[in-house]
Amino acid sequence: MSALEERSWAADDWSAPRAAIVRAEGLRKTYRAHGLELDALRAVNLSVARGEMVAVMGPSGCGKTTLLNCLAGLDTIDAGHVLIDGVDLASLSDARRADYRAQRMGFIFQNFNLLPVLSAAENVELPLLLLRVSAREARKRARAMLDAVGLSHRERHRPAELSGGQRQRVAIARALVNEPAIVWADEPTGNLDTEAADEVMELLTRLNRERRQTLVIVTHAPDISARAHRLIRMRDGRIVTPG
């Protein structure tokens, strides 16, 4: 056994040679609109370890949302490769890619994206019903997840009957209920006041540590990036810190 293999890594040492769950190489994305070409991603290389919590920061318009969408296979790329757990999403058909996302990924957005006519529990169980989990099992797991985010007393409430922080916690429960390997969050606290933002970040950090879910989180808030294992800075379509 080599010296490298013998070395034992501390659980939170993210320089350890873990298998990458996200690997992007030479990623390029060019938007073409209104006669303009805009290079939103310029040869991005990035790798994220399983269980890692990575914060992505950078000025408005530098390509953070584009990066997340391209990594998650929500948007097409113009060059390069994205491998999620060794799978090249671009090589899958649209249906297989959607299936892969439903099974392996969770999404959290700045504006919550909850369905207004559904209760908290119904919003959370939706991803499971799409995965053809039985109604009974889906409700059971949705309840357990709402409990984990501290909202079991609000399961019948609709989004309009919840505070902003509570809505985002429902959205987090929805993102995590299928036990995804990787969770993408685009400014999850952008619409929350400081106190609600703190609660949501506390929750995300705890879930990342307890469930070992990989979390890639775009944020403008320095205190959020301080909680992450690693900070990636972007500028003008490039990563300017080692990815």
Ligand SMILES: Nc1ncnc2c1ncn2[C@@H]1O[C@H](COP(=O)(O)OP(=O)(O)OP(=O)(O)O)[C@@H](O)[C@H]1O
């Ligand atoms: N659908 C699109 N069509 C054309 N250009 C786009 C499109 N989406 C984004 N862009 C452009 O690509 C660049 C990167 O946008 P992106 O949304 O990734 O930035 P961002 O870093 O997430 O910014 P913010 O912090 O404001 O959310 C911007 O200049 C934007 O105008």
Ligand SMILES: [Mg+2]
């Ligand atoms: Mg954005």
